[in-house]
Amino acid sequence: MSQLVYKSKINKIRTFALVLIFAGIGFMYIGLLVKKIEWLMLLFFLIGVLSVLLSTVVYLWIGMLSTKAIPIVCPNCEKPTKMLGRVDACMHCKQPLTLDKDLEGKEFDEKYNQSRYRKKALAEAKKKSK
Numbered sequence: 001m002s003q004l005v006y007k008s009k010i011n012k013i014r015t016f017a018l019v020l021i022f023a024g025i026g027f028m029y030i031g032l033l034v035k036k037i038e039w040l041m042l043l044f045f046l047i048g049v050l051s052v053l054l055s056t057v058v059y060l061w062i063g064m065l066s067t068k069a070i071p072i073v074c075p076n077c078e079k080p081t082k083m084l085g086r087v088d089a090c091m092h093c094k095q096p097l098t099l100d101k102d103l104e105g106k107e108f109d110e111k112y113n114q115s116r117y118r119k120k121a122l123a124e125a126k127k128k129s130k
């Protein structure tokens, strides 16, 4: 049975950075295996180094995002967590969280973080108030 699990955004990016590091090491390893073909080895090493560099950048980015994230106490598991954007999930129990009163009780959806959706919602709210 498949279960919908929402991951905290910070955790998601962290996983991505970790995967990049392993991919980078993997590429360099393949580079060692094909060292007889010089240009191929250089190519794999280059991709490997770039992946590791990119993951470093992603890690720095998470650090910056973390300072911007709003620290809250999860209402479900009562552990401190951080959230990014209007909707996010708890880092510990995956409880969907929202900062927006309008979205409270609504189904959790990543689309609420997209500006396109936000503009549409604003336009609809304007129409209703007229």
Ligand SMILES: [Zn+2]
Pocket: 074, 075, 076, 077, 078, 079, 081, 090, 091, 092, 093, 094, 095
């Ligand atoms: Zn929680």
